[in-house]
Amino acid sequence: MAVPKTVLWERDPHTAAKHNLLKRYLEPWAPILLSRNDTITYAEGFSGPGLYSQGEPGSPVIALEAFAKALQHRPGRIRMVLVEGDKRRESELKKQLGKARGHHSDDVVRRLHLNTHCGECHPTLLEQLRLQGCLGKPLFVLLDSYGGPDIPFSLLKELGKHRSTEVLVTFQPQFLTRFAERNEGHRRSGDAAFGGTAWHDVFKQPSKQKFTFLRDQYRETLRRAGFTHTLFFEMVDEDGHVLYLIFGTRHERGLEKMKEAMWSVDRDHGVRYRDPKDVEQQQLALELEPNTGPLRRILLEHIAAAPKGLTVAKLKTFALLETVYKPSQVTKLITDMRDAKVVTTTPRRVTADTVVVPHVSPPQASGQAEALTLF
Numbered sequence: 001m002a003v004p005k006t007v008l009w010e011r012d013p014h015t016a017a018k019h020n021l022l023k024r025y026l027e028p029w030a031p032i033l034l035s036r037n038d039t040i041t042y043a044e045g046f047s048g049p050g051l052y053s054q055g056e057p058g059s060p061v062i063a064l065e066a067f068a069k070a071l072q073h074r075p076g077r078i079r080m081v082l083v084e085g086d087k088r089r090e091s092e093l094k095k096q097l098g099k100a101r102g103h104h105s106d107d108v109v110r111r112l113h114l115n116t117h118c119g120e121c122h123p124t125l126l127e128q129l130r131l132q133g134c135l136g137k138p139l140f141v142l143l144d145s146y147g148g149p150d151i152p153f154s155l156l157k158e159l160g161k162h163r164s165t166e167v168l169v170t171f172q173p174q175f176l177t178r179f180a181e182r183n184e185g186h187r188r189s190g191d192a193a194f195g196g197t198a199w200h201d202v203f204k205q206p207s208k209q210k211f212t213f214l215r216d217q218y219r220e221t222l223r224r225a226g227f228t229h230t231l232f233f234e235m236v237d238e239d240g241h242v243l244y245l246i247f248g249t250r251h252e253r254g255l256e257k258m259k260e261a262m263w264s265v266d267r268d269h270g271v272r273y274r275d276p277k278d279v280e281q282q283q284l285a286l287e288l289e290p291n292t293g294p295l296r297r298i299l300l301e302h303i304a305a306a307p308k309g310l311t312v313a314k315l316k317t318f319a320l321l322e323t324v325y326k327p328s329q330v331t332k333l334i335t336d337m338r339d340a341k342v343v344t345t346t347p348r349r350v351t352a353d354t355v356v357v358p359h360v361s362p363p364q365a366s367g368q369a370e371a372l373t374l375f
């Protein structure tokens with residue numbers, strides 16, 4: 001998509017998918033964290049105007065609605081720190097947030113603190129977060145630029161120093177694969193985003209693997225910044241342009257909730273959104289069942305490698321940390337594999353403590369074996 005110049009622009013289908021993902025994550029995120037903390041913060045470094053040209057809400061307004069809902073049922077406060085580089089868009093954002101806030105009760109409004117700032121994402125965002133004492137406390141940061149690379153590693157590192165920070169970053173690989181090999185300036189902006197030069201190996205990759213290589217390099221960048229668990233969600237627009245949303249957290253619960261959000265947007269695979277006009281998407285739409293075939297195979301390999309078997313609880317943690325799948329998908333798969341005599345479960349009923357081992361067929365009685373051979 002060309003970078004828009006007007007204050008508002010049209011929302012494309014993959015932005016709608018991104019908003020859906022954000023909403024599905026923030027709706028559980030806010031109440032879970034409010035149940036244990038007095039104040040939590042949501043921040044954006046590229047907030048946008050809060051509105052699209054056909055009247056759809058922008059990400060800060062979607063977040064506000066999720067937070068207003070959470071504050072109706074929980075005590076505590078939510079702070080929103082929103083940075084936008086374009087003055088006209090920041091003014092529109094203020095207006096949209098004011099309007100959205102007006103629909104909620106005085107009690108909710110009193111506990112929902114809104115701060116918008118016009119400035120460059122870096123360093124304005126960090127300065128504001130410091131000034132308002134948000135670092136070191138629960139903080140979710142959306143860095144949703146047009147795809148960059150325009151988020152410096154130094155910003156990620158500052159955010160990643162704090163255990164309770166989570167980030168969701170938009171990353172677009174095309175620009176670097178197309179222009180950075182021959183342009184030193186673009187290569188340097190890549191170095192600033194990745195915090196090093198290891199990503200230059202993308203120039204040696206076969207064309208088909210360049211995007212996934214950069215995606216994995218970016219996940220590694222988030223890990224180096226301190227976000228021990230990362231997930232990606234791929235979005236492809238109608239012209240086949242790829243954009244990744246990359247999530248980083250140190251918390252298994254955050255990882256689990258983000259996976260649930262991703263699987264609610266992509267019910268088949270949990271990792272991508274393709275524009276309905278994209279040809280490949282039309283083929284994918286034929287797959288009606290969630291595709292858990294690969295998880296079945298991965299679990300079986302994992303079980304076979306553990307001589308004493310593994311509990312269902314351990315298999316769920318494995319699925320959460322090492323695969324794209326959700327822990328909640330494990331129980332049904334183990335039950336199906338038990339019924340198909342692929343694994344044995346002790347006790348038979350599948351609960352967290354059930355131990356799973358590969359199924360071994362009982363040796364056949366010798367008479368029976370002979371009979372089979374004879375006929």
Ligand SMILES: C[S@@+](CC[C@H](N)C(=O)[O-])C[C@H]1O[C@@H](n2cnc3c(N)ncnc32)[C@H](O)[C@@H]1O
Pocket residue numbers: 045046047048049050051057058059060083084085086089119120121122144145146150
């Ligand atoms: C992709 S849009 C954000 C959309 C918004 N997150 C949403 O989903 O509704 C990116 C926004 O970042 C702003 N922007 C671009 N460069 C910026 C920078 N360096 N610092 C802060 N904002 C910037 C643009 O003006 C634009 O409004």
